[in-house]
Amino acid sequence: MGSRLYSIVIDSRNPSSLARxxxxxxxxxxxxxxxxxxxVVARDDSTYPGLIxxxxxxxxxxxxxxxxxxxxxxxxxxxxxxxxxxxxxVDVGQGPEVTWVxxxxxxxxxxxVLRPRDGGV
Amino acid sequence: MGSRLYSIVIDSRNPSSLARxxxxxxxxxxxxxxxxxxxVVARDDSTYPGLIxxxxxxxxxxxxxxxxxxxxxxxxxxxxxxxxxxxxxVDVGQGPEVTWVxxxxxxxxxxxVLRPRDGGV
Numbered sequence: 169m170g171s172r173l174y175s176i177v178i179d180s181r182n183p184s185s186l187a188r189x190x191x192x193x194x195x196x197x198x199x200x201x202x203x204x205x206x207x208v209v210a211r212d213d214s215t216y217p218g219l220i221x222x223x224x225x226x227x228x229x230x231x232x233x234x235x236x237x238x239x240x241x242x243x244x245x246x247x248x249x250x251x252x253x254x255x256x257x258v259d260v261g262q263g264p265e266v267t268w269v270x271x272x273x274x275x276x277x278x279x280x281v282l283r284p285r286d287g288g289v
Numbered sequence: 290m291g292s293r294l295y296s297i298v299i300d301s302r303n304p305s306s307l308a309r310x311x312x313x314x315x316x317x318x319x320x321x322x323x324x325x326x327x328x329v330v331a332r333d334d335s336t337y338p339g340l341i342x343x344x345x346x347x348x349x350x351x352x353x354x355x356x357x358x359x360x361x362x363x364x365x366x367x368x369x370x371x372x373x374x375x376x377x378x379v380d381v382g383q384g385p386e387v388t389w390v391x392x393x394x395x396x397x398x399x400x401x402v403l404r405p406r407d408g409g410v
Contacts, residue, residue, distance in 0.1 A: 170316030171359035171367055173338070174403060176297065179354045195291030217294070217338065220358070233300045233398060234355040237341070238292035246292055277354060282295060 175208075175217045176236070178277065179228075183207040183221035186275055190219050192253050193238070193273075228276045231260055236279045243269065243283050250281065296329075296338045297357070299398065300349075304328040304342035307396055311340050313374050314359070314394075349397045352381055357400045364390065364404050371402065 180186045187207035191198055196218065200208035210218025240246030247269045251257070255271040260278055262270050268280040301307045308328035312319055317339065321329035331339030361367030368390050372378070376392040381399055383391050389401040 169362065170314055171361045171371075171402065173315055173357060174360035175358040177356050177358055177401070179352075193291055194294055216360075217357075228354050230350050231300075232355055233349050233353050234357075235298050236294060236338075236355075237296040237298055239295035239337075240292040241290065250292075280298070281292065285295075 173217050175220045176234075177220045177222055179224040179226075180221040181224070181227060181275060183223050186273065187219070187221045189254055189274055190221075193250060193255075194219075232278055235277070237268070238279060238281050239285055240281055241284055243281055247271065247281050255279075294338050296341045297355075298341045298343055300345040300347075301342040302345070302348060302396060304344050307394065308340070308342045310375055310395055311342075314371060314376075315340075353399055356398070358389070359400060359402050360406055361402055362405055364402055368392065368402050376400075 178186065184201065184207055187198055187209050190196065191209040194209070196209040196211050198207060199210050199218070200206070204223065207221045208218055210216065238246070250271055254274040258270050258272040258278060260270055268282045270278060270280055272278050299307065305322065305328055308319060308330050311317065312330040315332070317330040317332050319328060320331050320339065321327070325344065328342045329339055331337065371392055375395040379391050379393045379399060381391055389403045391399060391401055393399050
């Protein structure tokens, strides 16, 4: 019997601000927040993983070793929505041939917007 | 309407090996594998996010900006199981007071084993 994948924790310079960005991205809500401390966003209390943003003093330094892939309803429409929320296009060497779009959140964390697909991973 | 949190992608020196470690951790299975390419582990085809391990040439360099929190059935029993699978205890400055245990996977990616809890995040 394994452990449950419970949450994805993201080091952040500004947890409140970054949590609100990701809540908009995923249509999650802020379910826990304490001044100067961690902020939790999730779809609801029984769905996980949610995202937890924890304050750290240091900025992001290198390409993240872990990143999130998003499955949108329409890739290009979603990319424009996310750029409107504060995401930026970034080049991590993905080249012109790939079917996904690489963006970074307002603190520079890379993530990918896939072509829509059904099913699981 | 937001995007779905579809997968967590993990840069890896040895995707096959690291995927097998995490499949054991989460009781997931390998659902896709191609020689020298990405490896996907998930609970089943309709549950997400799964984990995707993609090959990269560079080793992990700094403390990860994103990490996974695990919800076990018994924290200390689970920590011993995970160490048996190849995890190691690491010090990221968490101090002696915290209720979770910080481990690293065989490629050094930090993750936390929480005290058991019900519900969502």
